[in-house]
Amino acid sequence: MRGDESEGYAYxxxxxxxxxxxxxxGLYGSNGVADLIPVxxxxxxxxxxxxxxxxxxxxxxxxxxxxxxxxxxxDPEREALDAKLHAGGKVEPPEIxxxxxxxxxxxxxxxxxxNSLGPMWLAMSLAHDVIGIDDAWSQLSGVPDFxxxxxxxxxxxxxxxxGEQSMLLLGGRLVVGPKIERTxxxxxxxxxxxxxxSPQSYAVRTTHGQPLGSLNQDFVxxxxxxxxxxxxxxxxGAVVRFQHSERQVIxxxxxxxxxxxxxxxxxxxxxxxLCQRILAVLxxxxxxxxxxxxxxxxxxxxxxxxxDILEPCIGGIEVDxxxxxxxxxxxxxxxxxxxxxxxxxxxxxKVTADNLLVRFRGEGVNGLYFSEALRQLGSAGxxxxxxxxQVISRNLPGYRLSKFxxxxxxxxxxxxxxRYLLDxxxxxxxxxxxxxxxxxxAKEGPPAGRHSHSG
Numbered sequence: 001m002r003g004d005e006s007e008g009y010a011y012x013x014x015x016x017x018x019x020x021x022x023x024x025x026g027l028y029g030s031n032g033v034a035d036l037i038p039v040x041x042x043x044x045x046x047x048x049x050x051x052x053x054x055x056x057x058x059x060x061x062x063x064x065x066x067x068x069x070x071x072x073x074x075d076p077e078r079e080a081l082d083a084k085l086h087a088g089g090k091v092e093p094p095e096i097x098x099x100x101x102x103x104x105x106x107x108x109x110x111x112x113x114x115n116s117l118g119p120m121w122l123a124m125s126l127a128h129d130v131i132g133i134d135d136a137w138s139q140l141s142g143v144p145d146f147x148x149x150x151x152x153x154x155x156x157x158x159x160x161x162x163g164e165q166s167m168l169l170l171g172g173r174l175v176v177g178p179k180i181e182r183t184x185x186x187x188x189x190x191x192x193x194x195x196x197x198s199p200q201s202y203a204v205r206t207t208h209g210q211p212l213g214s215l216n217q218d219f220v221x222x223x224x225x226x227x228x229x230x231x232x233x234x235x236x237g238a239v240v241r242f243q244h245s246e247r248q249v250i251x252x253x254x255x256x257x258x259x260x261x262x263x264x265x266x267x268x269x270x271x272x273x274l275c276q277r278i279l280a281v282l283x284x285x286x287x288x289x290x291x292x293x294x295x296x297x298x299x300x301x302x303x304x305x306x307x308d309i310l311e312p313c314i315g316g317i318e319v320d321x322x323x324x325x326x327x328x329x330x331x332x333x334x335x336x337x338x339x340x341x342x343x344x345x346x347x348x349x350k351v352t353a354d355n356l357l358v359r360f361r362g363e364g365v366n367g368l369y370f371s372e373a374l375r376q377l378g379s380a381g382x383x384x385x386x387x388x389x390q391v392i393s394r395n396l397p398g399y400r401l402s403k404f405x406x407x408x409x410x411x412x413x414x415x416x417x418x419r420y421l422l423d424x425x426x427x428x429x430x431x432x433x434x435x436x437x438x439x440x441x442a443k444e445g446p447p448a449g450r451h452s453h454s455g
Contacts, residue, residue, distance in 0.1 A: 005041040013044075055280045058273030067103035074098060132173050133158060160409045204232055204249045207240060212251070220249060229254045269332025270355040272426065276313070278356070279329035283312045314434040315356075319367045326358040330430050333423040340392050340422065341382070345373050383428055393418050 004011065021028040039047075059065045077098045081091060091099050137154055140146050158174075161167040165177040202220045204212040213232050220242070223230070228239040237251035282303055291299065306327075309316040315327040328335055332355045339353040342360070346369065349362040360370065376382050383389075396417045 006044060009048075010039070010041070010044060053277070053280075055277040056273060058271065062271065062273070064103075064271075071103040133169075136174065157409065202242075202247045202249050204237070204251060206237075207250055207252050212237065215249060223249070269336070269420075272331035272334055272430070275329045275331045275355050279310065279315060280312065282306055283310050317370075319370070322361060322363070322365050324360045324365055324367070324370050326360070327356060328358060328430075328434075329356050330427075331355055333421070334427045334430050337422045337424060337427040338377075340396070341377060341427075342373050344388060344392055345376055377431055383424055389424070393422075396421055 017028040021030075081095055081099045085091065133155075137151060140154070141149075141151070158167075161177075162169055165179045167174045168177045201214045201216060203214055206212065212235065215232070219230075223239050223242075229236060230239075231237075236254035238254040240250045240252050242249055281299070283306075285303075288296070288299075306316075309318060310327060310329075315329045317327070318325040326338075328338070330338075332353075335353040335355065335358050338358050339351045342358070343349065343351045346360075346362075346364075349360050349365055352359050393414055396414070
């Protein structure tokens with residue numbers, strides 16, 4: 001196109017955006033007076049090339065990407081509302097959406113869908129006093145969100161609820177059983193059935209009954225008894241047990257130096273593609289012109305720190321006496337899978353993980369044994385050992401993901417935890433690309449020029 005510095009590309013994008021705006025006006029529609037400010041061809045090209053970075057390829061096929069974009073786009077307005085509430089203000093009706101709309105990850109959607117079958121069934125029973133099994137399935141199977149649930153799964157749930165006395169079968173019809181009546185009753189049922197409920201607090205007490213303070217339920221739901229450790233009023237406490245009926249958390253003084261790990265708090269996973277992008281930025285020498293000078297300086301310092309540790313795509317390994325730090329940058333789910341897999345291979349090691357790192361501590365932790373563990377991870381038989389992975393699944397931390405959890409069958413709970421914490425196929429693919437390099441590094445220990453920090 002003559003006279004167009006973008007060679008028609010800007011016009012092509014405009015046509016595409018106008019078409020997309022019919023379905024997604026909030027993202028692609030008019031921006032009012034902002035449309036009067038032109039975007040220069042160089043800026044447009046830089047933006048398109050940045051979004052077309054191969055490291056981001058996985059984001060464009062991940063259906064959770066729009067949700068996370070929306071979440072972060074909405075964060076400034078939500079944080080402003082939080083500050084307003086903290087100062088004693090009130091949320092006005094036009095502000096409710098910004099305060100309450102939060103992106104929900106797939107595992108929580110799956111969990112709520114699976115766990116809402118029982119509550120919906122109970123609601124129908126309360127409404128009609130009794131309901132037949134076939135009538136219940138006829139109504140529930142017509143709900144679009146439940147179409148992925150087979151009749152076999154449904155009737156298995158029926159049998160479990162009857163065995164737990166949550167429901168009773170009388171004359172071919174289902175009625176609310178004594179367990180539900182005793183635990184909830186009609187008066188309290190709506191608190192269980194509602195998706196949103198009023199915030200609740202748990203009192204924190206020592207094993208000797210001394211009160212220490214209180215915690216919000218959303219924080220308590222992320223703790224695991226006999227595993228979690230947290231700070232309250234400057235004091236470190238280790239969770240002994242929960243008394244949900246009395247809304248209490250019983251704690252004891254945490255051992256000196258003990259800190260919270262993923263084993264004791266529900267992990268918030270970042271995707272493999274995002275973590276690989278972080279690694280690409282750290283191992284690159286590219287200058288990003290849109291960064292402020294303080295941000296550019298901070299990036300330069302971080303790059304210098306990891307220069308001798310990290311390699312593009314595969315990360316790096318640091319080996320010290322009694323500790324190995326495996327910088328995978330593989331993402332939360334893959335690192336969680338690696339953590340549980342190696343813990344099964346070396347049960348005496350203490351293994352912790354986050355989105356970027358898997359750390360090993362303990363007697364006998366050295367490059368030689370780590371190399372052997374990697375060799376086992378590279379074996380197809382390890383990942384196809386059904387009995388081993390059943391043991392790993394049974395030993396997963398008992399995270400509380402939903403208030404419906406106490407009413408759900410154990411196999412649903414295990415399945416959901418596995419889906420959230422483990423990604424066997426993704427881990428195998430990642431290992432296939434990186435194990436050979438890591439194996440050589442581990443056998444030799446830290447090569448010349450590679451940092452091996454003591455600590």
